[in-house]
Amino acid sequence: MESLDIAGHLDNWSVSIQLDKKEAARSIYEELNKHTDDYDAETLVTYLLLESRYYAIQRDFQESKHSLVKAREYDGNFTELQKYQLFFAEGIIYYFEKQYQDALVCLEKAEKYVSPSMEPAKIGEFHLIKAMVYYFLDITTLSAVHAARAVENFKSLEPLNFLLARTELVQGMNYLDMSDYELAEEHLHRALSTCKRIENQSLLASTNLNLGLLYVTRGLPATAIRYLEDALAGKQERIELNVLYLLADSYWKTNQATKAKQAYSEGFQKSLDNDDTKMKWEFAMLHKKYEDRHNFESVWQEGIDYFQKVNDKFNVRLFSKELAQYYTDSKQYELATKYYLLALI
Amino acid sequence: MKKVMFSVILIGTIIISGVIGYSNQDGLADKKGDFGSAILSFNILDK
Known part of the structure; x- marks a missing residue:
């Protein structure tokens, strides 16, 4: 393969990965993977960083991390942007593995290479991910600071509806943690409208879950049920146990014991099937509280x-x-x- | 216990990770909120 072809293939691969076109990405990967011995160090670093993203969109985080480890062998050849990409990718992987403190360490390293010359959307995305990590670390104030910085970068860019909706979610959940329910409700409903408009089912389910959580926290279980049932109908396996837990709790609180026991049984069984001991205990404790x-x-x-x-x-x-x-x-x-x-x- | 940071001056990069041991030693907070499953947000622009 000529070097020009390699560059062209890498570009096409990058676009396929960004557009989440898994089949096209796999086909280009199989072609590129045959020629890695011919790559110079710079090309190899680009290849490995893209390979990490390629595995990440398939949720194969072990392979994604493995690609980053291989890329690190050439870190003497990294550009500033590649250093940013490496640490940011590590941060995202740790986030999805729920290792939030490790995610924060990586994002702090990446932040050293965030430059004003980067596209506002990329800067905004960095602050959004950092806000999400701070939220799960229970550091509400800093999550709010980074969410605000994300909005600053997104607000002038019309096509970034998804990113804006995701940021609205973070802001809403931060206000919920600060017990400012009116602002939490305002942000979460704004995110809900955007998710419906852009027809993003995954984020829509998450937004319904968050609204359910808001109304459970406010002591309005009947209102929560409407959103939690919508969240469950979204069939997002990642959040299913959390939705079932809150639904069972809300049904019990509204004297709908049959539905509550059904949601509890389904959640408890799924936590056993998934070998999720933490959720198993949560369901067991919920059951003992009411039954x-x-x-x-x-x-x-x-x-x-x-x-x-x-x-x-x-x-x-x-x-x-x-x-x-x-x-x-x-x-x-x-x-x-x-x-x-x-x-x- | 949630730690409230009363004043934060953001000049350059402040390393917070070294001082958050109070939050959770494993960095795992089991909050029930969720922000979606997209790995790279750019994957789903305009969808």
């Missing part, structure tokens, strides 16, 4: 022990606070103190 009250204390204590063991501090805080309130109400002050302390970790 099997005489086992409530023991199962919640065991569940909190499990969350402590796996260092899931978010759930330790969440469930300990509720259990402590239960012990306070039943005048078991020693146990109440124990769980209030755990809620503070």
Whole structure:
């Protein structure tokens, strides 16, 4: 293959990957992969960084990381932009693996190479991903700062509706964390309108889940159910267990026990099938809260022990606070103190 | 416990990752919110 052909193939590959055309991308990959021995170092770095993205769009994160490891062998030849691409790609992979602290470390490295000469859309996307990572690290203020910077870069670009809707979601969820429900509602409904307009089913399901979460948090389970049922109808496997959990909770709160038990059974069984121990405990604890009250204390204590063991501090805080309130109400002050302390970790 | 940062001055890159051990040692916060499944947002421009 002539060098011009390689460059042309790499360009076509990049476009196929960006447009999520997996079949076209696979066909070009198979062609390019036969000639890697002929590439000079610069071409090889470009190839490996694209290969990482190629595997990422197929959700094969292990291979995606492997490509980045191979690219790192040539990091002496990296341009500034390639250094940015490497760290940003690592950050995104860690985000989807829910390793948020590692994702943040990579994004901080990438940020050193963010330059004003980059396209506003790319700068905006960087800040959006960083805002998403901060949200899951429970650092609301910095998530809000980066979401605002993302909006600044997106607002003048008409075709970036998807990115704007995704940013609206982050802003809405940050306002929810800050208990500013009116602004949370405003942002989430704006995202919902955009998702419907651009017919993005995946983001639409996520938006319905987030609206359901907002109304559950506000103590409006009947309203939450409408959005959670829509989220479930979106058939997005990634969020299905979270939707079923919130749905079961909302059905129980609105005295629809049959539907609640159905949602609980489906969620509990799927968490067993997926070997998702964390969600299994969450479903079990939810069930004991509403149905099997005489086992409530023991199962919640065991569940909190499990969350402590796996260092899931978010759930330790969440469930300990509720259990402590239960012990306070039943005048078991020693146990109440124990769980209030755990809620503070 | 959520840490509130009262003042943040964004000059250049501030390294926050080194001071967030309080949040979760594994960097895993089990929030129920979600921001979609797109890996690279540019994949789905105008869709």
